[in-house]
Amino acid sequence: MGKAVPVKDAAELRRLTGKPTDRLGRTGAKVRKRGRQPHQQLVNGCVDYLRLKGIPCVEFKQGMVRGPAGNMIRFGKAPGWPDIIGIQSERIEGHGLGDWTAGIFIGVECKVGRDKQRPEQVATQKLIEAAGGRYHVVTSMADVEKIFDV
Numbered sequence: 001m002g003k004a005v006p007v008k009d010a011a012e013l014r015r016l017t018g019k020p021t022d023r024l025g026r027t028g029a030k031v032r033k034r035g036r037q038p039h040q041q042l043v044n045g046c047v048d049y050l051r052l053k054g055i056p057c058v059e060f061k062q063g064m065v066r067g068p069a070g071n072m073i074r075f076g077k078a079p080g081w082p083d084i085i086g087i088q089s090e091r092i093e094g095h096g097l098g099d100w101t102a103g104i105f106i107g108v109e110c111k112v113g114r115d116k117q118r119p120e121q122v123a124t125q126k127l128i129e130a131a132g133g134r135y136h137v138v139t140s141m142a143d144v145e146k147i148f149d150v
Contacts, residue, residue, distance in 0.1 A: 042110045043083050045141050050086055053148055057086025080120030082107035082135065105133035
């Protein structure tokens, strides 16, 4: 192992080693650039695009916080539910009863990189589709545009 060289900040360490560093000067595979993560960028882009197309939707968030006793408390959606839920309008011919518009439940699951659907997500997809809703797994904004270009 080489001799330790004192450095004044993360930028200097990055310059000396050629490796990415976080704000604490740590290097390694888990260090990411600051800013939004790729998954959140895709979710935000999907929500913006769907709203632009007139499809009311929300990001279905979940998370965890540390409770007073130090234990982790989960809040938000049930495991397996999609990242985005919404209602898509569909015009239906009434076959003599006049045309009408139906609201179809949609779920959009965003996956980036090598992410795959977990078993509980597959089960939720089957549940939504069995109830007449639509469930889409998207990996890029191109997928979103192709699916929702109405």
